[in-house]
Amino acid sequence: MSLVGRLRSHDDTQSWQGGYAPYDLVKELVIAVGVITLLAVLFTVLFSSPDDKPSTIAQWSREMPANFVTAAAKELSGTSATAEYGPPYNHNGEGQHAAFLYPQKWLGVSHPINTSNDFVIGPLKTVPDDPSLHSALAQYQSAPEKTQKAWGEAYAKPLEEYETALEEKKAPPKTVSVDSSTGVVSVQAPGAGPVPIMMSGLLDLAKSGGLDGTLLTSRQFFQTDYTKPLLFMSDGGLLAERAEAQHLLGSQWGMMNETGSYPGQAWLWLYTLWYQVEPFKASANADILVMLVMGVLSLAFICIPFIPGIRSLPRRIPIHRLIWREHYRSAGESQPDA
Amino acid sequence: MSVAPAKPSWTARTREAAVAALPPEKLLPDSQPTYVASWIYIFGVASIASLMVIIGSGVILSLKGPAWWHDTSIGHFFNSIHLWAVELFFFAMVVHLWGKYWMAAWRGGRTRVWITGAVTFLVAVPTALTGYVSQQNFDAQWIATQAKDGLNSVGVGAFFNVTNFGQMYSYHVLLLPVAVSALVVAHVLLVRRHGVVPPFPLAAEWPRAGESENAKTPGLTGVEGVSSDADGASS
Amino acid sequence: MISAGVLGAVFNLNHSAHVVHWHFFQMSVANIVLIVCMLLVFALAILLPFPGSRRRAGRP
Numbered sequence: 001m002s003l004v005g006r007l008r009s010h011d012d013t014q015s016w017q018g019g020y021a022p023y024d025l026v027k028e029l030v031i032a033v034g035v036i037t038l039l040a041v042l043f044t045v046l047f048s049s050p051d052d053k054p055s056t057i058a059q060w061s062r063e064m065p066a067n068f069v070t071a072a073a074k075e076l077s078g079t080s081a082t083a084e085y086g087p088p089y090n091h092n093g094e095g096q097h098a099a100f101l102y103p104q105k106w107l108g109v110s111h112p113i114n115t116s117n118d119f120v121i122g123p124l125k126t127v128p129d130d131p132s133l134h135s136a137l138a139q140y141q142s143a144p145e146k147t148q149k150a151w152g153e154a155y156a157k158p159l160e161e162y163e164t165a166l167e168e169k170k171a172p173p174k175t176v177s178v179d180s181s182t183g184v185v186s187v188q189a190p191g192a193g194p195v196p197i198m199m200s201g202l203l204d205l206a207k208s209g210g211l212d213g214t215l216l217t218s219r220q221f222f223q224t225d226y227t228k229p230l231l232f233m234s235d236g237g238l239l240a241e242r243a244e245a246q247h248l249l250g251s252q253w254g255m256m257n258e259t260g261s262y263p264g265q266a267w268l269w270l271y272t273l274w275y276q277v278e279p280f281k282a283s284a285n286a287d288i289l290v291m292l293v294m295g296v297l298s299l300a301f302i303c304i305p306f307i308p309g310i311r312s313l314p315r316r317i318p319i320h321r322l323i324w325r326e327h328y329r330s331a332g333e334s335q336p337d338a
Numbered sequence: 339m340s341v342a343p344a345k346p347s348w349t350a351r352t353r354e355a356a357v358a359a360l361p362p363e364k365l366l367p368d369s370q371p372t373y374v375a376s377w378i379y380i381f382g383v384a385s386i387a388s389l390m391v392i393i394g395s396g397v398i399l400s401l402k403g404p405a406w407w408h409d410t411s412i413g414h415f416f417n418s419i420h421l422w423a424v425e426l427f428f429f430a431m432v433v434h435l436w437g438k439y440w441m442a443a444w445r446g447g448r449t450r451v452w453i454t455g456a457v458t459f460l461v462a463v464p465t466a467l468t469g470y471v472s473q474q475n476f477d478a479q480w481i482a483t484q485a486k487d488g489l490n491s492v493g494v495g496a497f498f499n500v501t502n503f504g505q506m507y508s509y510h511v512l513l514l515p516v517a518v519s520a521l522v523v524a525h526v527l528l529v530r531r532h533g534v535v536p537p538f539p540l541a542a543e544w545p546r547a548g549e550s551e552n553a554k555t556p557g558l559t560g561v562e563g564v565s566s567d568a569d570g571a572s573s
Numbered sequence: 574m575i576s577a578g579v580l581g582a583v584f585n586l587n588h589s590a591h592v593v594h595w596h597f598f599q600m601s602v603a604n605i606v607l608i609v610c611m612l613l614v615f616a617l618a619i620l621l622p623f624p625g626s627r628r629r630a631g632r633p
Contacts, residue, residue, distance in 0.1 A: 013446030023370035032387035048582035049418035052476040096491040103493030110496040224504025234483040261586040263603040287491035305444035319440040324537040327373035377618040
């Protein structure tokens with residue numbers, strides 16, 4: 001048999017020539033709407049729905065000041081995840097690829113973000129009546145790029161050691177201290193130039209709530225695009241800490257889950273499963289690889305009627321005999337005796 | 339002097355094509371083939387009913403705006419109905435899908451019925467996603483900052499920004515529900531046009547005791563008596 | 574963190590989810606219940622008799 005012949009299914013389905021029975025479709029729909037409404041109301045009364053309050057940069061900076069300052073330093077020096085993300089935010093990375101496919105790069109930078117200016121310098125410029133801060137800003141902006149980089153690295157190093165010590169539950173280095181009552185972060189970083197003053201100023205702005213506001217409305221008063229504050233927060237540890245507690249991390253199959261003990265998006269089970277297995281698990285291109293696999297499977301799902309083997313499985317595994325048992329029984333009874 | 343017959347108007351042609359494809363008794367039949375006799379058949383209408391409850395509760399939520407459900411108990415009540423209706427929608431759709439797969443419901447020229455159904459399911463997934471990222475709570479923050487990576491990796495993130503609440507709310511409240519509804523309408527009209535798929539013909543693999551394998555296959559003609567119209571697909 | 578609407582629910586599901594672990598597989602109990610219910614409902618839908626069989630069989 002040719003390939004086309006194999007793709008064309010042997011469809012022996014014929015038009016129904018048999019009997020009909022009364023069936024009230026409209027009544028069925030009305031009953032269905034009634035039942036579904038009742039079920040939805042019942043579940044609402046029994047379980048309600050989750051509504052965990054969103055995190056703010058103000059909360060993040062108050063609850064985890066060292067983590068905030070570490071993230072802010074990375075934004076300034078351009079070494080944060082957002083800074084190095086690539087398209088659609090910037091050109092500082094190529095993004096993910098699969099073989100010769102670079103769609104992330106090809107679609108370009110549609111939402112430009114310069115983390116140093118947008119997350120740090122720009123907001124700091126809005127702080128009024130702080131001559132030492134403005135002098136530090138001026139010093140930073142007038143320095144050559146190489147000097148800015150050196151200052152940033154000098155400041156970031158003790159903070160990274162501090163974060164690593166906390167993660168590994170070891171004693172933190174003495175170069176970083178956090179005053180638990182005031183939330184002031186002190187970093188001993190000789191050679192960091194004006195960066196400590198800038199970071200301290202940004203921390204104060206964040207704690208006051210001003211950073212949440214200025215990141216949102218920097219371009220215009222009316223705003224519905226939360227990309228900047230969300231990306232800045234996701235470069236820190238607060239969202240991930242809350243997510244881990246709620247079993248929402250990728251490694252916890254979090255894509256399927258909901259906050260609390262509510263059922264989540266169970267239909268994403270296959271999508272999240274790929275991330276748990278190799279080669280996706282350890283790959284830097286996991287997202288595009290999983291999306292491609294799911295794209296192919298979705299196309300296959302749509303095209304089931306054309307796929308030999310898959311389309312003939314229902315005939316071979318006769319669940320249909322249970323579904324249509326009454327029909328087969330009455331058809332058998334109506335057969336004339338051989 | 340003879341008058342040339344007028345060309346039929348577009349309106350007349352559209353009407354005639356629609357009525358030819360779906361005459362009223364086919365669009366809204368009051369009978370079904372006798373083989374439509376299983377509880378599995380209710381999951382299609384259950385999916386539609388769930389979608390109607392989703393849209394109804396969604397309309398109420400959009401009347402009061404996206405902040406309402408955080409601020410009032412009655413708002414939270416309707417949000418909960420909306421969420422549980424979504425769970426019921428996916429539940430019913432998947433059970434419907436399982437049933438239709440094991441019935442090989444694409445048979446007999448019903449390929450487009452399967453395709454519209456499958457695409458409906460696939461479009462419902464981003465419809466739900468846009469809802470989740472429009473919640474304006476912690477869940478929305480987390481889902482948006484995670485989902486962006488998958489979407490950015492395939493370039494979709496360049497024009498579909500899950501961290502842009504305004505865009506996501508527009509997709510969720512208007513664009514994607516219209517897409518899902520249009521697909522469901524197409525799906526149902528195709529089912530009405532082609533009829534509910536008949537059972538697999540009983541072949542020699544199910545002979546009764548003593549019957550030869552070449553006996554006339556029952557099931558094709560079904561119960562004697564009431565006949566349908568010529569194409570038999572009048573359900 | 575918990576709004577008034579949730580406090581009104583009969584069962585408070587706003588606590589950390591119980592998760593089932595099996596090898597690399599992890600799923601919240603709520604999702605497992607949902608999926609098991611789907612399989613159960615599918616089985617019941619196929620197995621339970623549908624009313625009106627006499628009406629269909631008796632039609633001349």
